[in-house]
Amino acid sequence: MRDKTIRFALALAVAVATPVAILFYFQFQSIADLEQAYDVVLHQRSEEAADNLLERLVDELRGPSLNALQRLTPNLVEPLALDPIVQIVTDGLKRQPYIDAFFFYSDRYGGGDRSILVVGPPDRVHGRSLDAGGRSPGGRFELAAPATSDLAFRWADSEEAQEIWRHAVDLAKNRRALVQAEGQRQGEQEKLVYRLFFDNSLRDHLTSFAGYRTGLTRFRREFLPKVVQETLAAHGRQRGFPTVEAAIVDGDGRIAYQSGPFDPDLFVDERRLPFVFLDTALLEGLLPYVPHVEQWRIRTGYGDRAIPAIAQASTGKQRNIMVALVLIMIASVFFVARAAGRELRLAEMKSNFVASVSHDLKTPLALIQLFAETLELGRIKSSDRVQEYYRIINSEARKLTRLIDNLLDFSRIDAGLRHYRRIPSDLGELVGRVVRSLESQFQQAQVAVTIEVDPRLAPALVDPEAVQQALENLLANAMKYSPDHREIIVKVEQTKDAVVLHVIDRGIGIAARHHRRIFRKFYRIETDRALGPPGTGLGLAIVDHIMRGHGGSVRVVSEPGRGSTFSLRFPIERDTIGEGAERGVGAPRATELGGVQGSPPPKDEANPGDRGRAANEARSA
Secondary structure (H helix, E strand, O other): HHHHHHHHHHHHEEEEEEEHHHHHHHHHHOOOHHHHHHHHHHHHHHHHHHHHHHHEEEEEEEHHHHHHHOOHHHHHHHHOOOOHHHHHHHHHHHHHOOOOOEEEEOOOOOOOOOOOOOEOOOOOOOEEOOOOOEOOOOOEEOOOOOOOOOOOOEEHHHHHHHHHHHHHHHHHOOOOOOOEEEEEEEEEEEEEEEEEEEOOOOOOOEEEEEEEEHHHHHHHHHHHHHHHHHHHHHHHHOOOOOOOEEEEEOOOOEEEEOOOOOHHHHHEEEEEEEEOOOOOOOOOOOOOOOOOOEEEEEEOOOOOOHHHHHHHHHOOHHHHHHHHHHHHHHHHHHHHHHHHHHHHHHHHHHHHHHHHHHHHHHHHHHHHHHHHHHHHHHOOOOOOHHHHHHHHHHHHHHHHHHHHHHHHHHHHHOOOOOOOOOEEEEHHHHHHHHHHHHHHHHHOOEEEEEEEEEEOOOEEEEEEHHHHHHHHHHHHHHHOOOOOOOOOEEEEEOOOOOEEEEEEOOOOOOOOOOOOHHOOOOOHOOOOOOOOOOOOHHHHHHHHHHHHOOOEEEEEEEEOOEEEEEEEEEOOOHHHHHHHHHHHOOOOOEEEEEOOOOOOOOOOOOHHHHHHHHHHHHHHO
């Protein structure tokens, strides 16, 4: 408590003394201090303008890929469904008017016809119209343009079709689904963005594609000025400060656009813009087809004036200084209050943890001592009752061991000493072994457990002991928080790149606001105490650490009153995905385990009723 008091006193002193000291400091400073503050504000405004421009341009460049190409699913392209395509193309041209046209190809018509359909505004597309019979240049099939559309539908002429087809074939060799290519049309540079469709997951056969093209000349002259002006206007002007100006410099160092008088040597902030019409997260997808991604630059500043010259002309900033002091005082008080609250919450959680561990340790120790003393004194004559006492002692000892193991594991985790030895393992077999080892507990609690395992399961790299511990913690929670519906499903399935283990119950559920917090150490939901003695709050924290140690993740889907589903996702190597397919086909394997009403106790662990009756006999003896 003394250390906490000292920390609180120091924090309070800092919170009060800092703004007071700053106040006196600024009272006795010269005009140079005001100029420095003005300099900071000018830099901040320039930085914000640069960030806003970068964000807006990135959104505009990747917009067609996200808003148009991602909506073009294989069932719209294979074969071409012109009615829904019209809506998608119309939306794309409306949002990003710099697009010249969209193009489409599908081989679902058969016959090897490589005709490419171009759709766009009538003044931007060329070729033979669908209205002239609609038959493709190869003569393999016909299409009829929608009568209600304002768009032009053309079969691309041979030169344009050849260029589009060449890029598509080269991109398909690299097995990229969404990628950009460089092109030239009528002497003008243009960008072509493709979405490729393949007939299998190996992407070794191109079946169709969709995409769009845009010319850089119109992009520079029409679209780029509009975006920059709108962004700077949204950034706004602040009274007493000059207007922020911007310039866009292309990959060759030439100014593509500038908003006003701008000295290239006096820019304040600069941002690099990868000039790709895709999400920047997909830049690696351009390699090796596009070995160099053109980098544009966004520069912001104050025209032909430097910040020191602007700051020297500023006066009367006392009000801004006082506002800054108030904000600092508020922030200091906030941080002090948050620090104090953190300390109190941590102390309370630790206190609850000690009480819970003490209770969980004391109960099995008391039973072990009671039954051991009874047996030592020889008061039990029946051999069956003696064996029953031994089973109870053994059961309580195992529970005590599991609790101590959890505490030791958490200590190692907290100290960063917990390591995992991952080996190729069959999770389905591992799950079955764990559930069978807990069968006696399921029978005592009268819980029915069903196992469903995908027969095509691929091996995953896991630490079997750690996975067993995580699964046991999840099953223990499922039993504890399912007071009415005594049914648990353990399901193991394989996705594209992972093996996923689900533990599903129909218990009380968890509110959404607790979904992330339950994986913190010592965290307990208040309603937990109504279901029995409080736990340690470490089980799910250990599960989360185990999954992060495996490079996977744990996820919970739950609603109050509708049960919970905990999912453990274990990544698998790509070359092992197909191994499980050779194990067999058919429905998932399903096994049901668990206790039923009136079932006899297991051989290795006594049920709670017998344990209580035996305890009463031992006390009376």
